[in-house]
Amino acid sequence: MSVLWIGEQRFAAGLLWQRGEVSGRAARRTARESRSSWTVDVSGQTGFVDDAEGPGGTKPLAGALMALLRGRLRGEETWIAFVEEDGEDGTEEKRVGVVRCSGGVLLADGDEVFASAEEVAEAVDPAGLEGAVVVATPGLADRFPDAVEVDVEGLLQAAQELDALSAVRTGGASRKRVVWLVVFAVFGTAGILGWANRIEIGIRLGWVEVKKEEERPRVVVGIDSRRFLAHCRDEIARRELGLAGFDRIGVFCHAQYRMDENVGAPWSLAGRPVLEVRWQLRDALEPRVYVGLAEARLEPWFWRGVSDVGQAVGFAPLPQVLEQLDGVDRQSRPEFRARIDRLLALRGFRIDYVKERPGVEVVLETERPLSEAVALVSAIEGLDVVSVAFEDGRWRFEGRRQATQSMFQDEFAILAAPLAQAAPPEDRVKPERAVS
Secondary structure, three states: OEEEEEOOEEEEEOOEEOOOOOOHHHHHHHHHHHOOOEEEEEOOEEEEEOOOOOOOOOEEHHHHHHHHHHHHOOOOOOEEEEEEOOOOOOOOOOOEEEEEEEOOEEEEEEEEEEOOHHHHHHHOOHHHHOOOEEEEOHHHHOOOOOOEEOOHHHHHHHHOOOOOOEEOOOOOOOHHHHHHHHHHHHOHHHHHHHHHHHHHHHHHHOOOOOOOHHHOOEEEEEEOHHHHHHHHHHHHHHOOOOOOOEEEEEEEEEOOOOOOOOOOOOHHHOOOOEEEEEEEEOOOOOHHHHHHHHHHHOOOOOEEEEOOOOEEEEEEEOOOOEEEOOOOOOOOHHHHHHHHHHHHOOOOEEEEEOOOOOOOOEEEEEOOOHHHHHHHHHOOOOEEEEEEEEEOOEEEEEEEEOOOEEEEHHHHHHHHOOOOOOOOHHHOOOOOOOOO
8 A cells, every 4th residue: 555645635545445335343354354454434335455654544545536526527437547646747756546436336456556657557558448537637637538637626625525544443352351351450560561562552553642743753664575585484494383283274474464353462563574373283182181282382482372272373573674765666567577477487386466455466376395485586676575374285475566665763663673582471461362
């Protein structure tokens, strides 16, 4: 996703749109599956987006266009809009938001951001514009014959009708989780530590104001994929991943871990590179015998959880893989795909280009050993690898074109600092479920 400055106002672009409104448990499930942190409802549809550029409090660009064009197009409900972000003409490339609507419905993969108008021209098939009204802001209108020009002021006024993006609700506490909260309340020290942890979380997520945003310097960062892949490979190699009586059901490396309410891992791991391993007790075995053995065996892990039904998970932080950048030379989508095909198509990889996964453009799968797969994937220039997984006998690498994200400098400093080897007391709570 991206946050675009349009008319000196921030707009969220690159949302994944559902065909109807989604709420409650369904919204939480969709957010988990799409790795989204923020949501908004627009004209009977719900959009989801990740936290890559801090979209909290912004209005959705697609929603503003829906509100603006509803009256201007006189019943025409199939359109494609091109909106250029602020910037000095001729001094730098300006990103372009592209939104597609068919029959009054925002398309699931029809909310995209391109690095420049030239990239849009390369990616958009002229045949795809047939039968749709083409809408563009003034700087782009000349590029499209018969385009309807919309002014930024009208877009800003239309945005006033919309709700801002809000964080996806994680739902109420279960009875078991309430019991643990009561335990924390009884033991004062743990309660104080838990509250301190929540204050730190609040600062990082913007719930607690430390200083005004404009006073907090920001940095531009990106993922060093070669470093991430090397740390992932090395940590897996040095760990003992076997667990007596349990089947290993998944091994995952996350470049920037997103919290999962079903796992209960500590908030101190949020946004960091981590190794996650999941196990399941074999059916014929007795949980009350093997759960204690598993807990003892997983003691060296930074954080671990074993449920009373035999689900287990272990987490280990990896060295930081975010680096400060001045910017990146973003590839066009055709160039990106051609480079991957050229390097991997004949080397035992299955290549799947995806459109409906925010933050993921390509999924690479192979049965090669991890060390060989890492060497080949690391050779791809301009690829951000966001996760690595081993499931069903195959390694899976999820990635996207190289991109940057903006964050506060103090947040980056927190993420860059290594975690302590042992989890703090408030992070050792036995989770409601160890594995989703």
